[in-house]
């Protein structure tokens with residue numbers, strides 16, 4: 001069977017620095033822990049969990065990750081491969097382990113011709129996210145999980161082909177995503193992967209960007225967009241769709257469709273459009289606080305939201321905004337759009353607070369990313385959600401592997417009619 005053959009082939013390449021072996025060692029221990037938890041506390045109500053503490057990657061803050069995870073060079077931004085290792089194993093990888101994972105991902109990044117053809121069947125005008133989901137669905141043809149399931153693999157081993165699919169998917173997404181960019185906005189020519197580059201840098205390179213600062217920004221971008229608990233729409237969708245044992249490609253394509261909504265990943269596109277609309281209104285980004293305040297009120301009075309402000313669970317400035325701001329302060333402090341973004345951060349929160357309608361008036365991750373990408377020449381904002389999608393695979397992949405390793409159940413929330421809900425509420429009040 002192809003799955004077992006490919007696993008055997010990959011095993012031959014493995015050394016003590018490889019991710020699969022590391023995982024194979026820790027999966028049984030976690031399976032035992034979950035079994036024990038279910039047995040002892042299966043009926044316990046745990047109460048309300050809040051996320052006021054901010055964003056953590058396996059308990060580490062973004063500054064922790066920046067300090068601790070290996071970068072492309074000493075003091076560099078965390079490599080996405082390092083984040084993947086951390087999310088999957090809970091351990092901080094060495095530079096040697098990260099380099100070996102980068103090499104493994106490059107070796108998995110072969111794209112079947114029919115995936116490009118499936119994208120080509122769509123008009124170039126199709127939204128970049130529509131093209132992206134189509135490419136992912138075409139890759140599904142090679143699902144190792146599907147093959148292994150049809151071949152009768154034991155439940156306890158589901159996580160192994162899920163690992164293969166997730167790593168293949170993560171490895172192949174930048175090539176698919178870059179193809180869409182070149183096709184939709186440039187000359188359509190594929191820029192091949194560079195075997196000397198890491199994951200984030202290679203993606204930027206295949207898009208057509210080789211400025212070392214842009215490569216470094218892409219490493220940071222991918223790392224910080226990889227995950228945000230399991231509850232956001234894209235991660236939760238992937239978990240839900242995979243719960244009836246749909247393979248990682250099916251689950252991730254569904255996640256991308258959730259990410260494509262303006263209240264989720266499409267917001268980064270909306271933010272840059274809004275910032276550009278300010279510049280168009282005044283003919284310059286260099287505007288006064290009063291002018292900006294008037295424009296914000298105009299936006300709100302027309303019934304729109306200020307894109308990039310507020311968040312489903314965060315109640316303070318998104319730490320992903322802060323680290324992008326620090327990057328901009330270091331590399332492009334005089335960029336006029338960056339200065340406008342800084343001014344927006346001063347003016348929007350007091351206005352939203354005064355209106356009293358929002359729980360969180362502070363900027364989120366999307367409020368900043370567009371101006372950085374725009375500065376480095378990636379100006380086509382309708383592509384931005386694809387970048388987010390590639391990044392999110394680094395968080396979704398480990399989640400799906402652990403879902404199968406721990407044998408998590410099919411997700412089936414209760415559904416009640418409005419009448420039943422009214423009756424229940426009436427009773428409890």
Ligand code: MLT
Nearest residue numbers: 227228231232233312313
């Ligand atoms: C995300 O990264 O998915 C966003 O912060 C949205 C969310 O967490 O709901």
